[in-house]
Amino acid sequence: MISAGIIVEYNPFHNGHLYHLQQTRKKTNADVVIAVMSGQFLQRGEPALVSKWARTNMALKAGVDLVIELPYTFCTQKAEKFAEGAVYLLTSLQADFICFGSESGNIDTFTNTINFISNHESDYNRFIRQFMNEGVSYPKAASLAFQQLAPSRDLLDLSKPNNILGYHYVKALQEIGSKTVPMTIERIHAGYHDQQLSSVKISSATSIRKTLAENRTLDHIQSHIPDTTYQELSAFYKKYNTFAFWENFWPFLKYRFSHSEPNELKDIYEVEEGMEYRLIRFAQEATSFKDFMEKIKTKRYTWTRLQRACVHILTNTKKEKMRNKFPEYIRVLGFNQLGRQYLKEKKERISLPIISNLSQAERKAVQLDIKISQTYSFAFGNNGQKIIEEEKKQFPIIVE
Amino acid sequence: MISAGIIVEYNPFHNGHLYHLQQTRKKTNADVVIAVMSGQFLQRGEPALVSKWARTNMALKAGVDLVIELPYTFCTQKAEKFAEGAVYLLTSLQADFICFGSESGNIDTFTNTINFISNHESDYNRFIRQFMNEGVSYPKAASLAFQQLAPSRDLLDLSKPNNILGYHYVKALQEIGSKTVPMTIERIHAGYHDQQLSSVKISSATSIRKTLAENRTLDHIQSHIPDTTYQELSAFYKKYNTFAFWENFWPFLKYRFSHSEPNELKDIYEVEEGMEYRLIRFAQEATSFKDFMEKIKTKRYTWTRLQRACVHILTNTKKEKMRNKFPEYIRVLGFNQLGRQYLKEKKERISLPIISNLSQAERKAVQLDIKISQTYSFAFGNNGQKIIEEEKKQFPIIVE
Incomplete structure (x- = not known):
């Protein structure tokens, strides 16, 4: 088969x-x-x-x-x-x-892009660090670094979310030496x-x-x-009488922030660099999950990065479990x-x-x-x- | 004044x-x-x-x-x-x-009782241990021990809740050397x-x-x-549209049990002797706070003792804070x-x-x-x- x-x-x-x-x-x-x-x-x-x-x-x-x-x-x-x-x-x-x-729709651009980045790895990483030092999030920095390296070549547009995922699929296949063929x-x-x-x-x-x-x-x-x-x-x-939206979980997330000590949150996966203080503080003031997200958003972290941290806090998932x-x-x-x-x-x-x-x-x-x-x-x-x-x-x- | x-x-x-x-x-x-x-x-x-x-x-x-x-x-x-x-x-x-x-309504019975228990302290404590070893809660054991010592004297009925509180008020006044007079x-x-x-x-x-x-x-x-x-x-x-009953907090308490590791609960005040495993297990099955309480109740702990533990878990209050x-x-x-x-x-x-x-x-x-x-x-x-x-x-x- x-x-x-x-x-x-x-x-x-x-x-x-x-x-x-x-x-x-x-x-x-x-x-x-x-x-x-x-x-x-x-x-x-x-x-x-x-x-x-x-x-x-x-x-x-x-x-x-x-x-x-x-x-x-x-x-x-x-x-x-x-x-x-x-x-x-x-x-x-x-x-x-x-x-x-x-x-993209073209598998060759994926392999080409992986090869290109691999060949320019140190420059690529240097650019990423440089952009991150300017305060942007990692995914944004990666996309800018790539543009910087390859402005006019026929490579992937790595600002597109499904190109990014595909890039990682193909890269992961290579890395684990998979015989599965990407399309x-x-x-x-x-x-x-x-x-x-x-x-x-x-x-x-x-x-x-x-x-x-x-x-x-x-x-x-x-x-x-x-x-x-x-x-x-x-x-x-x-x-079930409802679908599951983040707002359904908001009372529980807020409750979690209201009773937790910062040191109880710092071991949660994706909670880093003192983020826990900021989250606890703004959870008190926020009136909804959306409001909370808008309050905690910074240039440094993407919205999805912060949302994932919130999921891990909600589920109490520690770094060691991940x-x-x-x-x-x-x-x-x-x-x-x-x-x-x-x-x-x-x-x-x-x-x-x-x-x-x-x-x-x-x-x-x-x-x-x-x-x-x-x-x-x-x-x-x-x-x-x-x-x-x-x-x-x-x-x-x-x-x- | x-x-x-x-x-x-x-x-x-x-x-x-x-x-x-x-x-x-x-x-x-x-x-x-x-x-x-x-x-x-x-x-x-x-x-x-x-x-x-x-x-x-x-x-x-x-x-x-x-x-x-x-x-x-x-x-x-x-x-x-x-x-x-x-x-x-x-x-x-x-x-x-x-x-x-x-x-009781008679202040002398309080001082008399305190003196009596003080004079029979070692017997009193021995009886308490004995009754607790038979599996009853501390307050019940204390009341039984007292009955054992003073079956027919004109002392307090220490099975009555306000007599117990009063006993402790008068005792505390003595212990801190207060000049405040009890009535x-x-x-x-x-x-x-x-x-x-x-x-x-x-x-x-x-x-x-x-x-x-x-x-x-x-x-x-x-x-x-x-x-x-x-x-x-x-x-x-x-x-506020409601009064505060335990049932209002039940979803949050249940959520707390659902995501907590036992070792995160063992430092909570009044959580003792592996109680956390029992609480986590029954919280999953319980459909209301009342149902939960009925499931976790044992002879060893009074209902109020367990309720207090639940308050401390709900508020995440550690032993060190108390x-x-x-x-x-x-x-x-x-x-x-x-x-x-x-x-x-x-x-x-x-x-x-x-x-x-x-x-x-x-x-x-x-x-x-x-x-x-x-x-x-x-x-x-x-x-x-x-x-x-x-x-x-x-x-x-x-x-x-």
Whole structure:
């Protein structure tokens, strides 16, 4: 069986994701598509709108064959680490291809850019330091350093978010000596960060979430998502009475800041350089999560960097818990017959333990992800208990 | 000026408290009545229904002349420590008398009992250990040990809660060599723990709170409280939309247990002997604070002991913060002209710093109480901000 890996968040699964899925099959001729999907919190430091189980359903019903969880240790990370975790899982799973969407759409520009930066590494790092000393964030400095080095060459535009992720996917493949072959598909119709729903039927997940946050009804987004997503979102809303937004967690984050001593926060992952004093001070004054973020924002840290720190504070995740270089297990969230067959066929060659139901030993292996689900459950008030039950009892979702 | 000290919680101020206040004046012939009143959380490990500022208003309007805060370090403590803190404050304030309500109503039984126990200390302690080894809580063991020693003498009934408190008041006065003279008034008409509103107009605060918790309206308790309390409770409810019950804090306490490692809880005051594992485990399953309490209850710990531990966990108060032997400041919550005059007159002879508004230095002195108010504010949702503003900006309440 030919297999293609994709790296996704599906927050929520929309028509653009469907296009990516279809193009992946077409381009790689894959029999099986494996999605490595973020858990309850996402790369940009946000809660997923709906639980990983609901998003697994969306993925399977839209045609993904096998859904694997990208553990918390990797899914709520900067692009580099996120990419390393995801690529490592797909390599372990013996995926023949990785196919990702990008603004560029040309795989050669990725390898060229990696080679170019590698050949100019010391200049590149010097420029990064220089820009950071001027007070800008790391990602911004990296993008400026790259422009400085390669103003007119036919290389990647590293100011584009999906180019950045793709760059790290390809780089990580090289670094771990993976035999998985990278491919890319040009993203169409919607910029990643577009705030407004576009009139065509492919919109960014960001604009879809924004519409949901404002309207809390699915009517306005229905034409931008597959029916299967619409049904899944409706069912989720019916069961939980809300989607999970940062604002749902704000009382708990604020409470956490209100009772914590600075030294209790300094060991939290991504809390650095006395940031804890600033966070505690502004949490007192802030009236909402958005207000809080606007208050704590500086040039030095990106919004997403600060949001991720807030996720780690909310979940009380210490630096020591985030030291794994690579994932240590493959947690199966769901599959169809083909996905199941694929796992069976490759089992012998997969060295990581495959976790598909939670026996006591397996529960221990994924205990951080279970704990994260406990925190995630607080978005849902009294219905949160259902999130915990779902997480503890769940076997993989099976779609025929 | 003759002054009488009383030790109160006023949760809320009711007709029984008014009787106590009137009898105190009558019995001591005092010009000035000074109330040392618990802050936002109370001796039995519960949040006060309404803030200390609202309760100060109730006290002043009912005729108390001067209201002093019993700091968190003493007000959320077992009877002995609670008594020591309160008595020390009243002694510092040069109170001529302390007048407390008790089931006994006879001050000689208190001194007799203290002398008797002192004379039989080693037997008393041996019995206590023996009963505790049989698995009962400390207060229960102390009461049984006392019965064992003095079955037929004319001594205190130390199974009664106000006798126990009174015992510790008188004992603390002796221990610090106070010149303040203890007096007691027999409590009338309502047992301390009575659950139902009695048909007469004096009911226990417990029954009043129970009625409020069930009905959330003031109609049923109106005849059991002075008009001034009724007005204050109405105004508070109008401003904050709720009273503070443990259940209001339950989501936050549960959240705290959900993300905390056991070793992060073991330094909390009154968390002892591996209790943290038990609490974390049952918090996951519990559906309400009451349900949680029923799950964690054992013979070894009283309900109030466990409730106090929960308050300290909620407020994240470590053992090291609770080591003060005696209060280190006198925080004035409110006074009338007489109370103000009294403070002015005695100022020279009061050695503790008197904190009557929050300059920077004073804010530092009472920082734990300010932090406690921040936690208390979480009972009130978006209105919590008003609790914090009240706490930070408040000068003593002045009633003419």
